[in-house]
Amino acid sequence: MRFSGRARNALRPVSIEPGFAHHAEGSVLIRMGNTEVICAATVENKVPPFLRNQGLGWVTAEYGMLPRSTHTRTNREAAKGKQSGRTQEIQRLIGRSLRAVVNRKLMGEMTITLDCDVINADGGTRCASITGAWVALHLAFDSLLQKKALQHHPITGQIAAVSCGLDTHGPLLDLDYQEDSSAATDANFILTADNRIVEIQMTAEEKPFSSTEMHSLLALAQEGTQSLFTYQNKALHAEKSRKTA
C-alpha cells in the first residue's frame, strides 16, 4: 500500500483543462495529483538559423518552475542568470519527444515553442509537461488548419509520459515527490498510443537493477499511459466542442 492509499499501478487523479493561457495558439493546464503545469504553444513564422531554407518546421520546448512551486522555495533562474542543468535536460527531452511524432515537412518553415511552466510541483513534472504539451501542440495545429495556414495535420502519433520507480516492494506507477525521493530506481517512459517507445530513461539512484525489473517497469508504464491517452483525447474534444459552440 502507498502512503496515499493509491494502488501501486494507479495514476493520481488527472485533469487536462484546455485554454488556460488566453493568448497562446494552444494551451492546457494539466494536473496529475498535486502537480500542476501550464503548457502553452506559440507559433512563429521563422525557424532557427540551422534550418533556414529547408522547408522544414521546428518544434522546441522551454521548461520552468515558479519559485514557490516547490516545498521550499527554489531560487528563480532568471535572477540567478542561468538555467540549471536539470531545466535544460528536461526542456531538451520535451522538445525531442514531440518532434518524434511530428511531420516537420507538413509544417513548412514555422517554429512552435511549447512553454511548460510548473505552478505546483509534487513529482513527475517532466512527464506531466510532455503529456500536456502534446495536447497544446495538437490544439495549435488544429487552429492553424482551421485558419488554412496548414493543409494537413502534422501530428503523426500520440504520445504520453509517465514515471515509474522501484521501491523495496517492487514497481510503482506515477510517483509523487515523496515516493520519488525514496525510490531506488527512477524511470521515465514516453510511449505512443500504438504501443511503441519514443524515449526511455532509467536510472539506478542507489543500486543497479536487473533486466527483469526493467521489463516490469515498462509494462506498468504501458498500462498507465493508456489512461493518459484517454484524458488527452477528452481535452482535444472539449476544446473542439467549445470552439464550435
Next chain:
Amino acid sequence: MRFSGRARNALRPVSIEPGFAHHAEGSVLIRMGNTEVICAATVENKVPPFLRNQGLGWVTAEYGMLPRSTHTRTNREAAKGKQSGRTQEIQRLIGRSLRAVVNRKLMGEMTITLDCDVINADGGTRCASITGAWVALHLAFDSLLQKKALQHHPITGQIAAVSCGLDTHGPLLDLDYQEDSSAATDANFILTADNRIVEIQMTAEEKPFSSTEMHSLLALAQEGTQSLFTYQNKALHAEKSRKTA
C-alpha cells in the same frame, strides 16, 4: 464609453482566490479582468547580510511573467540570462511598498519573499501583484501567529494598487493592455485604506500633463482602491474560514 463597455471609473471584474500555491506560507491567485497573477509568500529564517544582527525582518519581492502570458511570446528571462530593467523596477516597487506597511521589528530576523508571477497579462500586472501580494503576506503572518512563531501581527496598514490614465476624453480607471498602450499619461497609485499614499508614479508618455489632471487621477484611484480593500478582506476572511473549518 470604453471599448469593453465598462464605465470610465469602473474596475474590471476582480477575484482574489487564496491558497493557489500549495506549498507557500501564504498565497493567492488574483484576477483583474484578464490579468492573472499568482502571489506566493515564502518565510525564511534569515536576513540579507546588510541586516544581520539588527533584530529587523525583511520583506522583498520577485516578479516574473510566463513567456506566453503576453499577446506575442516574450523571451524567457531565465533563458536570456538576465532580468529586464522593467522586471527589476516592478519587483523593487512591490517590495518597497509592502515594507511601508510592515513593522519590521515585530518580525524579528526573518525574510518574507513575495513571488508575483503573471500567468496571463492584460495590463496592470504590477498593480495586481501589489494588491495580491499584500493578501499573501498577511496570510503568511497569520500562519506564523497561529504557530506562535510571532507574538504580534507585523502588518501596520492595508494597501492596494491601481493604475489610471489619461486619454483624449479624460481620466480612466484600471487600464487594460489596449487602453494602456494608447494613454497619453500612465499612473500607478499605491494607497492605504485610511486614505494615505504609499507610492505615486505618474509618467507622461506623450505630452506633459497639468497638476489639475494629476489631482483628478488621484481622486479616481482613491475611489478604485476602496473596492480592492473589500476584495482583499473577503479573501482573508475566506481563508480564515477554510482553516478553522
Next chain:
Amino acid sequence: MRFSGRARNALRPVSIEPGFAHHAEGSVLIRMGNTEVICAATVENKVPPFLRNQGLGWVTAEYGMLPRSTHTRTNREAAKGKQSGRTQEIQRLIGRSLRAVVNRKLMGEMTITLDCDVINADGGTRCASITGAWVALHLAFDSLLQKKALQHHPITGQIAAVSCGLDTHGPLLDLDYQEDSSAATDANFILTADNRIVEIQMTAEEKPFSSTEMHSLLALAQEGTQSLFTYQNKALHAEKSRKTA
C-alpha cells in the same frame, strides 16, 4: 534650519559647464552641491530594431557611477557583470523623460544616447542627470542643425528635475545624501518650463503621506526647477557664444 545652513526651499550651488566630454556631439558637467555628473550625447545614424523603417528617431540614456563616487566604494558594475536594478530604473527614467519633450519625427532615423556618469555623488544624482542631459541633448541637436543634418530643432519643451522630501519639520528641497537617508518621504519631480509635469515619483520610505503633503512637495519642486531652467539656458548660451567666437 538644515545642517548645511541652507534654507529649506533653497537649491544647492548649481553649475552647468558645457563641452566637458571632448568627443561628444553635446556634453556638460553638471554640479549640484557635491554631486557631479558628466552628461554626454552621442549621435548615431541607426535606430533599434523595433523602430526600423518608421521614420522616427530614438532618445535613450545610460547611467553609471564611478566606483568611488560614493562615500564607501561601490563595486564596479562592469566587474560584477550586470547593472543593478537601481541603475536600470534610473536610466529608463532619464530616457523616458527626455523623449516626452522631443519630436521624434523631426529627428528622422537616428539615435541619441545620453551617457550620464556620476563622478561624485551626494544625493540627487538622477535629477542632476536629467537636468544636465537635457542640455547635452539640446547641444547635440544644435550641432546637427548647424551641420544641416536636421532641418528643424526636435526639442518641444524644456525639462529639469529636482528631488524633494519630508522630514519631521515638513518639506525640503534638493536633498543631499545625508538628508535623503533620513527623509520619511522621497520624491522626484520632472517638470517643464511651462509649468507642466513629465514625471512624478513619490515614495513613502517609512510611513504613508497625505495628499496635502503631496501638494506641498509639488509646489516646492515647481519653485526649485525655475532656477534650474535659468542655469540650463545660461549653459546653452555660453556654448553658443564659444562656438561663434
Next chain:
Amino acid sequence: MRFSGRARNALRPVSIEPGFAHHAEGSVLIRMGNTEVICAATVENKVPPFLRNQGLGWVTAEYGMLPRSTHTRTNREAAKGKQSGRTQEIQRLIGRSLRAVVNRKLMGEMTITLDCDVINADGGTRCASITGAWVALHLAFDSLLQKKALQHHPITGQIAAVSCGLDTHGPLLDLDYQEDSSAATDANFILTADNRIVEIQMTAEEKPFSSTEMHSLLALAQEGTQSLFTYQNKALHAEKSRKTA
C-alpha cells in the same frame, strides 16, 4: 557491413592509458576508435554545502570538448560564457552513474571530481567518458588507500558504457559519428560487470521503436561492455605494476 568494415556487433579499437594527466590523483586517456578522452580525478577534502556534516563523500563530473575536437570547430564554452544543455546533461550523467557504484560512507567527507575532456570526437564521447572515468576514479581511490587516507575501497561495482543504435538493417554496436548521425534510434547503456543496469537512455530520433528492438539493443550492449571491462582491468593492472616497479 559497416562503412568501416567493422562487424555490426564489434567495438572499435579500444585503449585505456593510465597516468596521462600528470598532476591528477588518477587519470587515463581512453581511445575508442578516433574518439579520445582524458579522464582525470581530483580529490578535495570538502563536500558541497548540501552534504556538510553527514559523513558522506561526493563524486561529481565535468565534461568538455576542445573546440577543434569536432569536424568543424565548436565555439569554446568558456568564451560563450555558458555550458550548453548537452554538456550539462552529459556531466550529470557521468557523475550520477559513478555514484551508483560507490559507497559514499566509506569515502568520508571528500569530493572526487572527474574531468572528462574530449581531445578528439568521433561519436560515443559520453560512453567513453564513463568507461574511462570509472578507471580514473578507481585509481584515485587506490592511491588514497595506499596513503592510508582511506581504510576500505569505496568502489562497489564495475561499470562501463556503450552506445547502440538502429539503422535500416537492425541493431549496431558502438556507433561512430557518421553512424550516429544517420541512426533512427540512439541508445546509451551503462551496465555493470555482474550484468545489471545503472542507466538506460533510448531515444527515437525519427520514428518510435518497439520493445523487441529495445531488447535486442540491450543484448548487444551487454555483449559490448564485456570487452570494456577487460580493458578497464588491464589498465588498473598496468598502473599497479608501474607503481610497484
Next chain:
Amino acid sequence: MRFSGRARNALRPVSIEPGFAHHAEGSVLIRMGNTEVICAATVENKVPPFLRNQGLGWVTAEYGMLPRSTHTRTNREAAKGKQSGRTQEIQRLIGRSLRAVVNRKLMGEMTITLDCDVINADGGTRCASITGAWVALHLAFDSLLQKKALQHHPITGQIAAVSCGLDTHGPLLDLDYQEDSSAATDANFILTADNRIVEIQMTAEEKPFSSTEMHSLLALAQEGTQSLFTYQNKALHAEKSRKTA
C-alpha cells in the same frame, strides 16, 4: 615634426590635480594632453581570501572608460555584462606595477584599490593611469600615516609610465591616439625614479624590430619619465600644503 608641432622627444602638457574624487582616501585627475583619467584610492580593512592571516596587504586596480571618452562611443562594459580583455589586461598591469614599489608587510592586512577611470581618451590611457595612480596611492598612505593607522610609509619607490613608438622616422615619445594608430611598434615603459625598470611591454604591430631600436625606445622613455616624476612630486606637495593650510 609631429602633426601637433611637438618635438619627437617631448611629452604632451601634463597636469596632476589632487583631490578630484571627494570621498576617496587619495585621488587625482591626471591630464596628458587630451587624455584625462581620474585615479581614486580606496582603503578597506580586509584582504582577498588567498592572503588571509599572512600579515600582508594588497594593492589592486580597476580600469574603465566612460562610453563617450572615445572618438566614437564605446559600448558600456556594465551593459555588455563583461569587461573586455583589454580592460582586464590594463588593470592587471596597473595593480602589478604598483605592488612592485610597495612594502606589503608595512601595510598590514588592508587592501587599497585604485580605480582609474578615463574621462577623455587620446592615447596613453594606461600610462596616465599608472602615473596618476601612484600619486593617489601615495596620498592614501599619507592620510593613513597621519591618522596613525600606519607606522611607516609602505612606498618603496617612485614609478611613472610613458608610451613610446616607432614610426618611419624613428622613435617618438608619448603617442597620442593618431600617432598610436599608425606606429609600427608600440611600447609601454614603467620606470623608477632611480633608473630601474618595473615593466616593459613592446609589441611589433606590423613588423619585427631590432634590439637597437629597443634600446633607443628605452632611452627615450627614461628621459620622458624624469619630467613625470617632477609632476608627481608637485602634486604630492600641493596636497600636503592644502591639508596643512
Next chain:
Amino acid sequence: MRFSGRARNALRPVSIEPGFAHHAEGSVLIRMGNTEVICAATVENKVPPFLRNQGLGWVTAEYGMLPRSTHTRTNREAAKGKQSGRTQEIQRLIGRSLRAVVNRKLMGEMTITLDCDVINADGGTRCASITGAWVALHLAFDSLLQKKALQHHPITGQIAAVSCGLDTHGPLLDLDYQEDSSAATDANFILTADNRIVEIQMTAEEKPFSSTEMHSLLALAQEGTQSLFTYQNKALHAEKSRKTA
C-alpha cells in the same frame, strides 16, 4: 645548478608532434618538459565584422587549460561563465604575435583560429603555445596551398617564444613552474629566426631590475629560441614527409 640538474641556459626537453587534432587543418602537440599543449588551427571562410570587404585575412587565438592540467585543480572557465583576465591576456598575445609574421593580404578574407589547450602545465604555457601555434598555422597554410585555396604562402617570418627569469644567481632560461614562482623578474620573449623582436614582456615581480639585466635576459632568450626554430622545422618536415608518403 638548477633543482632539475639542467644548465642555467638550457631548454627543457622539447618535442613537437604534428597531427594530434585529427580534424584540424593543422595541429601539433608541443611538449617543453612537463608542459604539454595542443595547438590546433581552424580555417573558416569569413572574417570578423570590422574587417569585412577589405580583402584582408585574420589570425586569432584562444587559450584554455584543462582543469586538472595544474597541480591543484583549477575551476573550469566554462562552468564559471567567464574567461579570466590571464586567459584573455594570453590569447590576445598569441594572436597578436602570429599576425606580426603573416601577410594578411595574401590570405584573402579568411580567418584562422589557433586553439591552444594546455593538457599538462609546468610553467611556460604561453611560450609553448606560441611556438606550437606557429607550426600549426604553417601547416594549415601548407594544406591550403596544396588544395590551391591559396596562391602564395602568407607566412613572412618564423617566430618562437621562450621565458626567462632572474633569480638570486642571475638569468635563467625556460623556467618551470617551481622556478617561475620564485623568480624576482619574469620575462617572455617572442623572437624571429632572423634575430628580430616581435614582443617583449618583462615584469619585476618583487624588485625593479636594471637595463643591464634586461640585456642579459634578451641574450639568453635569443640563444634559447635558436633551438626552438630547429624543432619547429623538423616538425614541418615530418608532416610533409608523412603527407607525401
